[in-house]
Amino acid sequence: MTLRLEAFLDHVKHRGEYDTAEEADRTARVVLALLGAHLVGEVRAQLAARLPESFALVLLNPLQSAEPLPPERFVRATAAWIDGATEQTATWDVSAVLSTVADTAGEDLTEQILLQLPDGYDLLFGRPQPT
Template sequence: MVRFETFMEQVVDRGEYRSLDEADRASRVVLALLGAHLIGRTRAQLAALLPEAFALILLNPLPAAQPLNAERLVRATAAWIEGATEATALWDIGAVLSVVADIAGPDLMAQVLMQLPADWPPLFGLPEHADAA
């Protein structure tokens, strides 16, 4: 499990946030939306690698009524973060999900991507067809 401070330092660095609060808010929203798309063992394995506060968010989301493609994920993120635009939401998603991808490693990320819409890999900073490897 990654320590909370380590996770947040990486998100702050990648997102170039001015405060820990901004990075924390983005992390919570993005991980809740991610968790709504993952099920079973894959979600549990990913949660086990995250700091406890974020693991709980990933494990206890409201289930997605239908999968959000990348464009709808960006819109949903913008709607949940006060003052966000689609451009800043895309930045937030990239900052958080790239840290998640690094923590998960390639094998678990392949499992994660199998449960997500096909246009999500770039949101993690991965090539479009990372799950085909």
């Protein structure tokens, strides 16, 4: 099931405590562009199918990443792309978007996404794994 754009942005806006939908939209685009560089094949296609169309296109045409970034470098990269962001605010931004992505994807697909990412992303997705 695809989440409508307004509903997706409302979730991100609420979780990120943004003042405007535009702020939530900008943040979601940065995080999804970085995430898209980390996912491959069927998992990326399945996630794109569940996202609003404009975000699916961002995910499918990602910023290029030479290697999968560990979570802390992913957050740093996000901070570099968002005006005025710090690592602390970028952690908040990434979590607001990725927890919304996890809710949209559902448990099974989220598990498959996490398998493609370096350790530690479970917390950013709001899905801490038992150690």
